[in-house]
Amino acid sequence: MFVPHTVDDREAMLQAIGVKRLEDLFQDVPAQHRFPQLDLPPALTEMEALQELREIASVNETTQDLVCFLGAGAYNHYVPAAVDSILRRGEFYTAYTPYQPEVSQGTLQAIFDYQSLIAALTGMDVSNASHYDGATAVAEAVSMAYANFRGKRAKVVLSPALHPQYRQVVHTYNLGTPIQFVGEDLDLQAGPEALLPYIDNNTALVIVQYPDFFGRIYDYTKLAEAVHAAGALLSVAVNPLALAIFAPPGQFGADIVTGEGQPLGIPLSYGGPYLGIFATKQEYVRKMAGRLVGETVDNRGQRAYVLTLTAREQHIRREKATSNICTNQGLMALASTVYMSLLGKEGLREVAELNYHKAHYAAQQITALPGYSLWSNAPFFNEFAVRCPKPVSEINAHLLDHDILGGYELGQDYPGMENVMLVAVTEMNSREDIDLLVDVLSEVSHD
Amino acid sequence: MNIPSDLKYTPNDEWIRVEGNTGVVGITDFAQDQLSDIVYVEIVVSVGDMVKKGDACATLESVKAAADVYMPVSGKIIAINEALPDTPEVVNSDPYGNAWMVKVEMSDPGELNDLLDAAAYEKHVQEKSG
Amino acid sequence: MTEPLLCELSVPGRRGVRFPQPDVPLAELPKELARQHFPMPELSEVDVVRHFTRLSKLNYCIDEGMYPLGSCTMKYNPKINEETARLPGFANLHPLQPIETVQGALILMYELQEMLKEIGGFAGVTLQPAAGAQGELTGVLIIRAYHKSRGDLQRTKVLIPDSAHGTNPATSAMSGMQVVEIPSDARGNVDLNALRQHCDNTLAGLMLTNPNTLGLFDENVLEAARLVHEAGGLVYGDGANLNALMGIVRPGELGIDVMHFNLHKTFSTPHGGGGPGSGPVGVAAHLVDFLPAPIVDIIEEGDEETAPLYGFVTPPKTIGRVKSFLGQFGMMVRAYTYIRMNGPDGLRAVSEAAVLNANYLLSKLRDYYHLPYDRICMHEFVLEGVWPDAPEVHALDIAKRMMDYGLHPPTNYFPLIVHEALMIEPTETESKQSLDNFADVMIKIAEEAHTQPELLKSAPHITPVGRLDEVKAAKELVLCCGVGALEAEAA
The missing domain is CATH 3.40.640.10 (Type I PLP-dependent aspartate aminotransferase-like (Major domain))
Structure with missing residues (x-):
């Protein structure tokens, strides 16, 4: 696909090397294993490949389709x-x-x-x-x-x-x-x-x-x-x-x-x-x-x-x-x-503060709900652990029905923490997003 | 190629100067020339350490190469050249003098017999560069 | 040249990108933990874009011309890869999303695993390793775990040919193995006699690069693998040179038990000025249980009405995780795109053309440069950059002089077993015209080396900077512009 040779080029090059056929360049490869037929799907043109990749990509639900409160080491931020x-x-x-x-x-x-x-x-x-x-x-x-x-x-x-x-x-x-x-x-x-x-x-x-x-x-x-x-x-x-x-x-x-x-x-x-x-x-x-x-x-x-x-x-x-x-x-x-240079001294502070304020607003609203409480009273930046009234896996399934990507289930790594959710909030989450999360969490606690 | 006749050598290009029961250790003129401009010296033993023949006592770096310096004999480290890490270029300019690396109180002076004399080392160097 | 540094361009009070005002009540920041001093640059967006654009113009790149670095496989990076990797359906996925929401990503990973298995002749593949070196670490740890699982605790010796990349011995040492160097024979193959001497019950394995770093297919590969296996060891294949083998031979069929792929060499993902790479590892059936977790697999078979469900599995004897999350996913999308566009015949054509190009170039240069191992080469070859009748000229001088002709030099001083090595890998994406031009320049330089050696010694002349004082860089160690500089700007 990205090989530029014409038939004439190839002939001229083989002649310069002094061999008759391309295959002659591979005599060192053990004959019984030489030239296997690869069982791969046939080649696509660029147009077809893009179409296929678009189809595969479209199966995914992205952080643009869903409201994302998932962090745990990877965060949804704005990239200028x-x-x-x-x-x-x-x-x-x-x-x-x-x-x-x-x-x-x-x-x-x-x-x-x-x-x-x-x-x-x-x-x-x-x-x-x-x-x-x-x-x-x-x-x-x-x-x-x-x-x-x-x-x-x-x-x-x-x-x-x-x-x-x-x-x-x-x-x-x-x-x-x-x-x-x-x-x-x-x-x-x-x-x-x-x-x-x-x-x-x-x-x-x-x-x-x-x-x-x-x-x-x-x-x-x-x-x-x-x-x-x-x-x-x-x-x-x-x-x-x-x-x-x-x-x-x-x-x-x-x-x-x-x-x-x-x-x-x-x-x-x-x-x-x-x-x-x-x-x-x-x-x-x-x-x-x-x-x-x-x-x-x-x-x-x-x-x-x-x-x-x-x-x-x-x-x-x-x-x-x-x-x-x-x-x-x-x-x-x-x-x-x-x-870092685009945001600079002020921009970096600004975005970090946005994360801080929004996460603290979310924490305050969530813990005002019955059944929810902060797992720790230590200061935090843009992520915090919340004790929930039900297993996080159940809550997340419900959140996903509302197009919300819930927080990380800490029980996956820490036995006994099945009811504790790690919630991340960034500058990408509007107040409306946070209020929606709080509403759905409140429904969960009433079920 | 400077190979002083009063020193003993290893095939790995270390020299040792024997003063009574004490040995002073460094690397040869040939070794510094092979490494080219030395930019970093680290002495990796401390005074009081018991070392065996063949143990690393220093690490040298040039821009394109790195080399460990090994003890030609066993014994107890009684001094290290504290100034050398700040002046690595001395290894190039004065390999047999101010670029000594450690002094060792030998535990088995008989090990000296396994080392090369100047003539044998010169022959060794010629073979290596040939 | 002399483009200022970011810290020198900074102007107090200048702003770049801004963010919206908070739409929530402000929370109090804990004073005792608050940052007092924040010495970062202050620039406008125009400042930043111009700075990096000016910097970019100081680089040579594959988009500009041939980049014949041996062992690096600097092939053209198709532009479509950059589009597919950035599709929102791939770029905006969180790695911890529920699997039901990322079936597309998992299908792609599963299919890429299957394709790499087919190309390499392996029973299992992990996509997790971040680069070739990390793939090597994964592979050697798998070998270690395999022996351990069989109670063979004494198997800690790894044999490595003297022509190998430095990562091979470094990886073995990191894995707690003892390294034994094996010489090459007169034809550049692994010396079987030397190998035989080390085939005992302490042998963990052999790390073999094939084609090796001389660009030669190891004629002893089957026998070497047989000897190692007979002694109870395993064979690690360094897949750095797989670009010569796609559709030519499957390494797994040559007795390689475990091998890393370099997506950034063989499968056209860009080198990015030094990374990110991506180093999936393929293993034979007896090692599948040791692969790092997680592996993508079908966890619920589909039927006529429902699609199968893709998810993660943990191999029963896994060595554990080697990287956070799932690996360099963006690189996987690019490699997948490349393999799909080539298909089976296209991949074979890639390897054939890579080998054709190298041999063609060799045929044009062999009369002018000494060729230490005179055989049909694979995708690359190694010349000596030194002549008895031009003793003051070295490989380095030839490399620097090439820049004056607008070309990137080949790899020099590697492999270590060739004196003044010039290691040339044209790759399949260079046309005959491009190769002819490169050969003409190399021949011209060989002539200059004899007639005007000072031209080489003082090269390069037309580049943005001349030869650098590397001793000064290493001794004085200035590694950042320093908080001091930023503070001064801010004051």
Whole structure:
């Protein structure tokens, strides 16, 4: 379909090579396995393919068809038009990794802009060029901390309020390491101080989330002090949008900040591609995996950008590298950079405040209904857990009948929480949407 | 290629200078030349550590390469070159002098007999670059 | 050039995108947790669009011309992929929606799994891994889990040819395995004698890239797989070079037990300046139970009146989750589109043309550059970028000089087993004219290397920036414009 050769081209090329037929180029392939007939549907033209894909897509009910109160790590936000307009420039999306800096300054400087904005947003010294997503960024934090202590500290404390999928990914990544994980069975209602008894001089890393999986915002200053007193590191997984109005983790002493960058201008897209934020302190920069862009000069005396500290990476260190990562989420990092610069200092605050106010209005209205109450009294950003009078699965089925995508059923990950719903509210939810949700929830409680 | 005659060498391009029961360890002129501009040095052992022959004691990085430095002998680390991480270029300019990496109190000086002398190391280098 | 940074463009008080006024009562922000200082740039939409547009013009890209990076498969990225991935029915789906509301997305994932199984010759596929490297991690963890499930705890040794990508040994080490490097023989294949020596009861597996990074089909693949299997090990296939094999041979039929696909190489999803990639993993029947969860499957069969219900299943011995949610879904839509547009014959034509193009280019260059392994190549080949009679010129200089002719250079200094390697992968989407032009430039540069080597040493000359001081970048480490700069702007 995208092969340009004419019959004449092909003949001329075969002749230049010195073979008669195309098949002659494949003599090294074992004959008994050569040229299998692939059982795939026949080719489509572009017009037909678009039609087929449209039909498949039309089967889905989207966050435009439904009123969405679902979050749990992926959020329905407005993406300004200019973001996709930049992303669609072939110069960005059809370029490769900027290994040849003389012809890749666009990608390199955009990553440098990204690193600058992420460092400023998180309150950290340095950011890398990104990891795959919020979950794998946490897994990389574990590898980094373990390597930082050269394997001499083998314990990692995981908050039970860290996203369940992030914890699952951390466990998978460490199937072959001797790291011991503790903390996940702690009382969910307890605050971060419940983690303190686990922290000792064998602890490499303590991982918490901000806001946590249940939406709660805690001041981790005391936790950070205890972690550092034991000589360990503190890693905080963030929702980056919350940092426009809440104190950044750098302020309370985090050593590593990870995050899911999807809220920064990246469409929901059924779970990916998203963006793994990773930032740290200057002193740990060489322990951080992933690509990094640094500033330098060229031989004409101009300021320019280049991939740096590459000797840490797998293509040089091979089995001695602490991570096997090669790609970053280049285009998604670009999307978030365009988004952050378009909104800027005021716009980011504005949208974060909208999320905050709308979520608090929703929480207030819902908990005014009989049978509904907040699961926690801790401060929250745009997401909160609500105790419901019935199992969330039943309530959500009813909400869906009213074209409402209800909140996340916490019972899926936390046995005993079948009646607790995690509700996310963003700038996309109007007051009418929220009032509709409250009305339908009220019907449910009366059934 | 500078290969001082008073040192002992490993095939992995480390040198050791023996002063009584103490050994001073670094990397050779050949090694620094192969790595080109050293941009980063990390000493990965601490004073007081017991190390075995073959254990890594330092990590070096240039722009395009990385290398670990291994102990030529076993013993107890009695000093590390604290200044070196701030001046990695010294590994290129003065590999046998100010770019020493660790000092070790040898637990088995007999291990020295397994190392190469200058002539044997020079031959080894010629084979490697040939 | 010298485009300012975002923080330098910032003007206090300037605004870009605005949001509506709150339509709900304002809630009080907790003061003790509130952010005091927020040093982000202040720009208008025009500022932002112009900044990134100017930056984009400093990039070379596949839309502009040939991008012959060996081992990277920089083929043309069809524009229709960008349309289908952005259809509202795909772009606006939350990953945790009830399955009844996302049947279209699940059908697409299910069908893509089926198509990859058919192309690769595998019994099961997971779409979850985010990139090739993560696919490798998934695969090696599956191998580890397989041995563990059989009580073979001592099987921790992974054999890796010296021509392999660095991700292979890095992945094995991450998975708690011991890496043993296996040399290549004189024809560039895995050295069977060396392999045999390591086939014992500590063998976990062999990681094999085929075609290998020299662009050669490993003539020993069946025998290597047999030896490994006989010793109780498994064979991991690095699918980086699958672009040469579609409809030519199914890796699963060559004895590969587990392999990752690179949707961003073989199936035309764009590289995006370094990502996102997507690295689905295919496995043979005996490994299906170990795949990461969840896998998309039909959970209720349909009948004449109702469509089947697609949903998620958890393989009984799963290694667990490797990524949040369901993987790089947007990349799956693009790959699905590509496979549907090509069909079975089109995919074979893609691989045939990729191999034809590489061999044609090789035939034009072989008299001018030394070819260390002289065989019919597959989709790429490796030359030496150095001549005995032009000793001051290196592969790097040739690469930089190519930019002066408006071309992107090939991969250089990889694979490690070739001295001054230039690794060239034209891909099937280059026309004969494009290949002829590339060959002419390479031949011209070979001539310049002998007559005017200083032209190469000082190249590139016409690019926005010249050669960079990489030592300065690594030693002085300026990694962001700094909060300080933004604060100064804001003051």
